[in-house]
Amino acid sequence: MSGSATLPGAPEGAGLTYDASRVGTDARDWLALLKPRVISLVVFTGAAGLAMAPGPLNPLVAAVSILCICMASGAAGAINMWYDRDIDAVMKRTVTRPIPDGRIRPEAALGYGIGLSVASVILMWLATNALAAGILAFSIFFYAVIYTMWLKRSTPQNIVIGGAAGAFPPMIGWAAATGSMAVMPVVMFGIIFLWTPPHFWSLSLYACKDYGRAGIPMLPVVRGARHTRWQILWYTIILTAVSLVPSFLHLAGWLYTGVASVLGAGFIYCAIQVLRDRQDANGVSLTGDGAARRSFRYSLAYLFFLFCGLLADHAFIVH
């Protein structure tokens, strides 16, 4: 039996046809709604917050906290995919996602996202404390509502502000372990917050046509590629400076200082390569945006290894 549905607000031609006997039956589609590859790094930064916290860590509490961060960020991703189904249907990068491809019904994805959100916050509250559960709930709200429903479609500063959503996990981890807040997790928040613009703008340089077609005011669409390239460099320089704050505050030792300096220098080098890419008069790459792709990939490795450096320093170096 087949059914047909057109998404509310969808661009013309984005009507969906469902095969009712198969829709929602593939577990891989439900997993894809959670943006699992993005979650892996989000959860790692949350786990880093837990591990950096002082005092003995109950392994069960740690495991449940990580599970809750995983559920919450996946849930926020599912709500994001539900809301963005109209624009996902017109972008090459996202058109094969389960909702625009008609493999999962929008309302089922929304129910799934809300259900997982509520379950993650309640479980976090029961297993740890109200502070951790409160920040977790706020992160979901920030990503699903403030970023996705408001900022993403209304301002080119969308990810500068919206990036806060993805920066909370270290604070959530720390709060889950201690029930309180401190300077270290706030600095970790600041690092992810400043990392998000060069991370995303590198991608947006080579996904610019997609965003333009979908009418999303991402920076290269609104201010042009050349301006975006400069912004990537400035944010990367500020990020590198802020990544050294733990060293200046004596919260980290020589190992972290060395790792942060080398990684930061590498990121600045990538940003300079993005700036020097051969471009036309509008700053559009004449070389296929290889430098931007490398910078995006480097951003992922940067955050992972920076936090590895922090953890190793915390574990092995006497401060």
Ligand code: HEM
């Ligand atoms: C508002 C902030 C952010 C925006 C707008 C953003 C945007 C994006 C986009 C558009 C992609 C490509 C995804 C795809 O093609 O499916 C991506 C990939 C990725 N992002 Fe972000 N991101 C943000 C924050 C974060 C944060 C906080 C993390 C982790 C700490 C993160 C980790 C990743 C990872 C691991 C990938 C690669 C996924 C893959 O290999 O498919 N992002 N990001």
Ligand SMILES: CC(C)=CCC/C(C)=C/CC/C(C)=C/COP(=O)(O)OP(=O)(O)O
């Ligand atoms: C604990 C908690 C709730 C954390 C939230 C972490 C989180 C999911 C951060 C945002 C990551 C991300 C992929 C943003 C892209 O959204 P987009 O809509 O701009 O990208 P798209 O075009 O690929 O959908």
